[in-house]
Amino acid sequence: MRLAELSERSGISTATVKYYLREGLxxxxxxxxxxxxxxxxxxxxRLRLIRALVQVGRLPVATVxxxxxxxDDTSLSQHSRIGSAVWALxxxxxxxxxxxxTAEAERTSQALLTELGWGFSQSAGAESPAYRTLVGAxxxxxxxxxxxxxxNLLPYARAAAQVAQSDLELVASxxxxxxxxxxxxxxxxxxxxxxxxxxxxxxxxxxxxxxxxGS
Amino acid sequence: MRLAELSERSGISTATVKYYLREGLxxxxxxxxxxxxxxxxxxxxRLRLIRALVQVGRLPVATVxxxxxxxDDTSLSQHSRIGSAVWALxxxxxxxxxxxxTAEAERTSQALLTELGWGFSQSAGAESPAYRTLVGAxxxxxxxxxxxxxxNLLPYARAAAQVAQSDLELVASxxxxxxxxxxxxxxxxxxxxxxxxxxxxxxxxxxxxxxxxGS
DNA sequence: CCCTCTTGGATAGTGCTACTCTCCAAGAGA
DNA sequence: TCTCTTGGAGAGTAGCACTATCCAAGAGGG
Numbered sequence: 001m002r003l004a005e006l007s008e009r010s011g012i013s014t015a016t017v018k019y020y021l022r023e024g025l026x027x028x029x030x031x032x033x034x035x036x037x038x039x040x041x042x043x044x045x046r047l048r049l050i051r052a053l054v055q056v057g058r059l060p061v062a063t064v065x066x067x068x069x070x071x072d073d074t075s076l077s078q079h080s081r082i083g084s085a086v087w088a089l090x091x092x093x094x095x096x097x098x099x100x101x102t103a104e105a106e107r108t109s110q111a112l113l114t115e116l117g118w119g120f121s122q123s124a125g126a127e128s129p130a131y132r133t134l135v136g137a138x139x140x141x142x143x144x145x146x147x148x149x150x151x152n153l154l155p156y157a158r159a160a161a162q163v164a165q166s167d168l169e170l171v172a173s174x175x176x177x178x179x180x181x182x183x184x185x186x187x188x189x190x191x192x193x194x195x196x197x198x199x200x201x202x203x204x205x206x207x208x209x210x211x212x213x214g215s
Numbered sequence: 216m217r218l219a220e221l222s223e224r225s226g227i228s229t230a231t232v233k234y235y236l237r238e239g240l241x242x243x244x245x246x247x248x249x250x251x252x253x254x255x256x257x258x259x260x261r262l263r264l265i266r267a268l269v270q271v272g273r274l275p276v277a278t279v280x281x282x283x284x285x286x287d288d289t290s291l292s293q294h295s296r297i298g299s300a301v302w303a304l305x306x307x308x309x310x311x312x313x314x315x316x317t318a319e320a321e322r323t324s325q326a327l328l329t330e331l332g333w334g335f336s337q338s339a340g341a342e343s344p345a346y347r348t349l350v351g352a353x354x355x356x357x358x359x360x361x362x363x364x365x366x367n368l369l370p371y372a373r374a375a376a377q378v379a380q381s382d383l384e385l386v387a388s389x390x391x392x393x394x395x396x397x398x399x400x401x402x403x404x405x406x407x408x409x410x411x412x413x414x415x416x417x418x419x420x421x422x423x424x425x426x427x428x429g430s
Numbered sequence: 431c432c433c434t435c436t437t438g439g440a441t442a443g444t445g446c447t448a449c450t451c452t453c454c455a456a457g458a459g460a
Numbered sequence: 461t462c463t464c465t466t467g468g469a470g471a472g473t474a475g476c477a478c479t480a481t482c483c484a485a486g487a488g489g490g
Contacts, residue, residue: 002436002437002438003437003438004436004437013478013479014437014438015478015479015480016477016478016479018438018439018440018479019477019478019479021438021439022439022440029438031438033437033485033486033487034438034484034485034486035436035437035438035439035484035485035486035487036436036437036438036486036487037437037438048358048359049359052355052359054477055355056352056355060476060477061476061477061478077426078426079422079423079426082422082426083419083422083423086415086418086419086422087419089415113416118416118417118420120419120420120423121416121419121420128415128416128419129415130412130415130416130419131412131416133408133411133412133415134408134409134412134413134416136408137271137405137406137408137409137412138409140267140270140271140405141402141405141406141409143263144263144264144267144401144405146385146398146401146402146405147385148409152381152385153409153413155377155378155380155381156378156381156406156409156410156413157413157417158377159374159375159377159378159410160374160410160413160414160416160417161417161420161421162370162373162374163370163371163374163414163417164414164417164418164420164421165370165421166367166370166371167414167418167421168418168421168422168425170361170362170367171422172425183361184418184422186359186361187356187361188414188415188418190352190355190356190359190361191352191356191371192352192411192414193306193348193349193351193352194349194352194353194356194363194368194371195371195374195375195410195411195414196306196348196407196410196411197306197345197346197348197349197352198345198349198368198371198372198375199375199378199379199382199403199407199410200301200304200343200344200345200348200403201328201333201343201345201346201349201375202333202372202375202376202378202379203301203379203382203383203399203403204298204301204302204335204343204345205333205335205376205379206376206379206380206382206383207294207297207298207301207383207386207399208294208298208335210383210387211292211293211294211297217465217466217467218466218467219465219466228449228450229466229467230449230450230451231448231449231450233450233467233468233469234448234449234450236467236468237468237469244467248456248457248458248466249455249456249457249467250455250456250457250458250465250466250467250468251457251458251465251466251467252466252467269448275447275448276447276448276449277447
């Protein structure tokens with residue numbers, strides 16, 4: 001198919017598709033002449049993945065490029081491809097280096113990972129964006145004076161572990177390696193709002209249970 | 216204290232503090248003369264809360280104003296104030312109305328809430344931002360062809376329920392009503408990156424467990 | 431062959447938003 | 461009195477995801 005059809009089928013304007021091509025998010029089509037290129041289903045899937053990352057995940061376009069680079073890097077093992085693709089997914093709010101609060105948050109994080117027995121994250125993942133985000137979030141909590149010791153964090157970690165099991169089960173349910181990686185990236189991102197909104201609803205339930213009757 | 220000191224103690228530039236004053240996020244100080252105003256600790260706390268919402272929660276300034284309006288609305292009950300303050304916290308990515316996928320997502324959401332017995336969310340919260348976000352996220356998953364039946368969502372809901380219990384316990388640990396509300400808002404927002412980054416780390420662990428050895 | 435239409439490609443512009451710069455007049459403080 | 465700071469207000473900035481416009485090279489019908 002050509003750009004116009006790709007645009008129509010994906011529901012994304014040709015201008016935006018061109019933009020993604022230019023930015024290297026979408027691989028160029030097969031050049032069929034000097035002025036025409038041919039796109040296929042893989043471009044359509046890729047386009048949908050991009051939209052998921054940009055619109056739902058709100059990743060900056062440059063970050064999406066990095067993530068997709070890892071998705072496409074066939075020189076890596078399956079685990080590494082999944083890992084490094086998800087790895088590149090950030091959540092910004094980086095902590096300020098050399099801060100007293102940050103140092104304390106770092107200690108808390110380490111203690112938490114140790115207590116959980118998450119050896120992989122502790123070794124290979126000590127510099128992962130997710131870990132940095134965790135440290136940043138904890139130091140933010142500290143700065144605002146909210147409790148965030150390991151005992152406070154453990155319930156979240158346990159919930160996260162449960163969710164991660166579901167996530168990986170879903171990923172493993174795909175046979176094709178390529179699809180697995182795409183599913184890992186897409187579901188990591190797409191299930192985030194699901195998890196967060198369910199948390200809000202659960203909070204409303206719980207709040208109703210605790211404070212609701214005498215309102 | 217005056218603006219300069221407020222700025223210094225909060226680590227926020229005077230220009231930005233003035234901006235927050237202008238936008239109505241920060242209540243004006245007590246006017247002590249035509250050219251000077253006096254700020255107190257409550258302004259400092261409020262400023263920190265604003266930063267949490269804007270920087271960590273990435274809420275638009277206009278939304279923060281709405282949230283704070285509910286926080287300050289003493290005409291509401293405690294439950295309502297907590298509820299409506301957290302209520303106003305969105306996560307955008309609104310679903311497209313009148314869409315077939317959206318309609319299906321709505322059915323799934325309803326079924327999920329019924330299965331969970333979350334009556335409060337089903338009745339009062341049917342139009343809450345969190346609910347709309349859930350529907351939007353599910354329809355996004357559907358559009359990308361990923362499974363998202365109630366059986367897929369239940370693990371997330373259960374995790375959310377656990378987390379919500381921790382959240383409310385933390386809120387209830389405060390004696391002062393004002394502090395409870397601020398804690399509810401701040402912790403809802405500040406624990407989000409904690410939860411999401413822990414999920415990423417847990418995914419890495421789980422991926423390592425499943426695919427790691429033969430890498 | 432001609433004529434129009436579309437295509438891919440490039441460049442510059444738009445709209446939004448959080449923040450910041452610059453200016454100002456009215457005091458504060460010595 | 462004289463300088464310095466303060467709070468207030470408007471306009472400007474930066475970054476980013478797009479988008480509008482233009483262009484030359486074909487495609488495709490007659």
